[in-house]
Amino acid sequence: MTGAHISPPLLARYAAGGSGPADLWWAVEAHLETCGECRDRLGEAVTRHSPATAALVETVRVALADRLPQPATRPARHRRLARWAAPAMLPRLAATGLVVLAALGLDLADSTGRFPSLVLLLAPVVPLLPVAAAWSRGLDPAYELVIASPRAGLELVLRRTAAALLVVIPMLAGAGVLAGASPARWLLPCLAFTAGALALGELVGLYRAATALALGWAAVVVAPSLVRARVPVLLEPAVWPGWAAAVVVVGLVMVLRRRAYAGLASAR
Amino acid sequence: MVRAIGPDETIPTRYGYAVEAERLTVRAGRRLAVDGLELALGYGVHGLLGPNGAGKTTLIRALATVLRPAGGSLTLLGERVDGRLDLRAVRRRIGYLPQEFGYYRRFTVREFLEYLAWLKELPAQDVPGAVQRAIDRIGLSDRADHKLRTLSGGMRRRVGIAQAIVNDPELLLLDEPTAGLDPDQRLQFRALLRELAADTCVVVATHLVEDVAAACTDVLLLDEGQLVFQGTPADLADAGGEGEGDSPAERGYAELIRRHRAGRR
Numbered sequence: 001m002t003g004a005h006i007s008p009p010l011l012a013r014y015a016a017g018g019s020g021p022a023d024l025w026w027a028v029e030a031h032l033e034t035c036g037e038c039r040d041r042l043g044e045a046v047t048r049h050s051p052a053t054a055a056l057v058e059t060v061r062v063a064l065a066d067r068l069p070q071p072a073t074r075p076a077r078h079r080r081l082a083r084w085a086a087p088a089m090l091p092r093l094a095a096t097g098l099v100v101l102a103a104l105g106l107d108l109a110d111s112t113g114r115f116p117s118l119v120l121l122l123a124p125v126v127p128l129l130p131v132a133a134a135w136s137r138g139l140d141p142a143y144e145l146v147i148a149s150p151r152a153g154l155e156l157v158l159r160r161t162a163a164a165l166l167v168v169i170p171m172l173a174g175a176g177v178l179a180g181a182s183p184a185r186w187l188l189p190c191l192a193f194t195a196g197a198l199a200l201g202e203l204v205g206l207y208r209a210a211t212a213l214a215l216g217w218a219a220v221v222v223a224p225s226l227v228r229a230r231v232p233v234l235l236e237p238a239v240w241p242g243w244a245a246a247v248v249v250v251g252l253v254m255v256l257r258r259r260a261y262a263g264l265a266s267a268r
Numbered sequence: 269m270v271r272a273i274g275p276d277e278t279i280p281t282r283y284g285y286a287v288e289a290e291r292l293t294v295r296a297g298r299r300l301a302v303d304g305l306e307l308a309l310g311y312g313v314h315g316l317l318g319p320n321g322a323g324k325t326t327l328i329r330a331l332a333t334v335l336r337p338a339g340g341s342l343t344l345l346g347e348r349v350d351g352r353l354d355l356r357a358v359r360r361r362i363g364y365l366p367q368e369f370g371y372y373r374r375f376t377v378r379e380f381l382e383y384l385a386w387l388k389e390l391p392a393q394d395v396p397g398a399v400q401r402a403i404d405r406i407g408l409s410d411r412a413d414h415k416l417r418t419l420s421g422g423m424r425r426r427v428g429i430a431q432a433i434v435n436d437p438e439l440l441l442l443d444e445p446t447a448g449l450d451p452d453q454r455l456q457f458r459a460l461l462r463e464l465a466a467d468t469c470v471v472v473a474t475h476l477v478e479d480v481a482a483a484c485t486d487v488l489l490l491d492e493g494q495l496v497f498q499g500t501p502a503d504l505a506d507a508g509g510e511g512e513g514d515s516p517a518e519r520g521y522a523e524l525i526r527r528h529r530a531g532r533r
Contacts, residue, residue: 079379083386087372141370145431148332148366149387150359156387262355 006031006038008045015045015053085163088140092133093167096126100168100175107179116231119172120181121222124189124235125214127168128197132210134160135201154254154261157198157206165194185235188243193217195250202260283346285310286439286469287331291340292350293493294323294330301326303493304340313465315480315501316473317521318490324473325367327490328443331471332364345438360389363437367444367473369428373417377408377427380416384431402430407456421448429457433464440470446479458483481505481517489524496528 006014006028013020014028032038047054085093103118133139135157146152169190173183193213200209225232233239289307293300301323318324329335330342337350347358371380381399390398403412406426416424425448432440446454461483464470474480480487481501489497489504497504501517508519 079375079383082372082383087375142372143370144334144366144368145364145370145384146387148334148359148362148364149384150356150389151387152359153356259354 005035006041008041011038011041011045012049015042016049017053084159085167086134086140086146086160088136088142089130089133089160089164092130092139093164096129096168097171099129100126100171104175104179114229116225116229117179117181119175119179120186120231120235121225123172123176123181123186124193125217126172127165127190127194128210128214130164130168131161131194131197132207134164135206138207152262154258157261161194161198165190182237184237184240188240188247189235192243192246192250195247195254199250199253199257202254202257283343284308285343286345287471288343289340292330292337292342293339294326294335295338296323296326296335300338301493302330305493305495307488307495309469309471309486311465311467311469312485313461313470313472313483314486314488315484316471316488316490317475317477317480318496319525320475322490323493324490325443326493328364328441328471328473329366331439332362332366332441333359334364356389360435361438363432363435363440365428365432365442365445369425371416371424371427374415376413376415377403377419377430378412380427381431381434385434388435390435398434398436402434405433405460406430407453422450422453425449426453426457429460438468440464440468441473442470443473444475445472446474446476454479477517477521478515481515489521491525491528492532494528497524 010028014025032042046057099122100119103122107117107119135143137143140146146156169183169187172186172190175181176183176186197206197210197213200213201207203209204212221232221234285308287307287309289305292302292305292307294302301321303323305327316324316327326335330337331344333344333349333355340350341348342350344358345361349355349358372383375383378399381402382395385395385399400412403409406429408423408426408430411419411423416427419427425445429442429445432442446457449457458479461470461472465485472479472484481504484501487497487499487501487504488495497507504520504524505516506520508516508521508523510519513519513522
């Protein structure tokens with residue numbers, strides 16, 4: 001019986017308990033033992049041609065169901081989320097939402113329109129808040145377990161960063177629409193700062209790198225722009241090639257140094 | 269086309285010891301917490317004893333590849349790990365319970381272990397089985413779906429041990445595993461250690477001399493970052509003589525530390 005399967009009429013006769021030469025049924029059963037496809041078809045044939053057998057099987061199943069060991073429960077869907085957003089990042093993401101709301105509130109309260117939008121000024125460094133928590137001993141209780149695991153490395157850092165950006169960027173976009181800060185101005189700086197923190201983080205620790213970049217941006221760009229009440233040159237749409245180049249260069253550095261991320265902990 | 273097989277793929281994977289260290293130095297901050305350590309550990313349970321600040325935790329963290337050695341060589345399961353950046357393969361074969369074991373309060377025991385199994389890159393189809401087995405081995409079957417924040421300290425410690433063995437490690441590193449366990453659980457834990465000892469290199473850092481005397485096949489005594497003594501628990505007890513301490517093992521411990529410190533001055 002190379003490649004042959006039981007023909008439907010024969011299977012129907014077998015399912016209905018029909019009569020025939022005994023060696024024919026032996027052959028059928030021998031084939032059924034090795035062929036999952038025919039067993040599936042037999043199941044259908046039994047329900048179609050022999051309701052009595054089907055009912056019997058069902059009774060047995062119901063009677064046994066309570067006594068059989070329950071299969072282990074599958075992880076809840078929200079726990080699978082932990083593979084992307086580290087559990088320690090969730091409070092940080094909430095805090096980030098508050099920062100964006102506060103900036104938006106100040107923007108809307110500024111009726112004179114004299115000052116540049118705070119949402120725009122802060123947008124490039126806002127993602128650093130949750131990204132810093134992606135890899136931090138102080139914020140992640142299971143940090144020591146994570147850094148000793150084989151998955152620790154660039155891939156895990158990037159997963160967590162992607163999760164943070166997926167939440168933060170729509171938040172910023174929403175606030176930007178209300179405050180008149182177009183993503184064309186802040187999206188590339190946003191990515192450049194995030195990538196910069198990851199690249200610098202490999203040398204000095206992600207938390208330290210993110211803090212340094214955010215403070216630097218606040219001191220060099222945000223404060224002077226507020227004092228002079230002017231949108232900084234760095235956030236004009238015209239400078240986007242510069243930011244794009246920064247993203248590419250920093251991305252390349254990360255790819256070249258990717259192996260070092262497994263030792264992110266000892267690099268601090 | 270037939271793929272060429274490089275010489276690095278045909279190297280036999282046999283190795284004499286699960287852990288081999290030569291003149292190993294490891295820094296904890298600026299201090300040299302492990303200073304010129306010579307070590308060779310095979311299968312079995314190795315008790316790592318020493319006073320506070322002797323370098324036990326630092327050594328365990330270096331063996332877990334969390335700290336990079338500052339000098340010397342360290343070979344784990346036949347792979348050199350000092351100065352190496354790609355630790356993925358060797359980390360899959362290590363289980364590690366840190367001294368300060370953090371956990372996520374809202375996770376249930378099972379969810380937490382599944383997350384750790386994912387971090388340890390177990391194949392997805394093996395995860396439910398491996399997690400259930402770890403839970404059963406550590407005696408938490410009836411609490412498997414309870415949230416971690418509702419468990420007692422001793423139970424959380426056992427969850428920590430469960431996550432360390434969930435990937436069936438060949439090298440198991442436990443830092444103060446019996447802290448917070450009651451006497452009965454401690455007995456169960458020792459039984460588990462003896463069971464694991466057959467095909468695993470277990471390193472248990474502890475300050476409880478009695479744990480070592482009861483469950484370990486081998487004792488390592490560490491002081492000021494150096495190996496003071498390596499031998500069986502019986503050897504440790506013999507070293508004691510008439511010094512202070514409540515049990516022969518404790519007397520041996522105190523005597524060896526005293527002798528080592530006297531020798532350094």
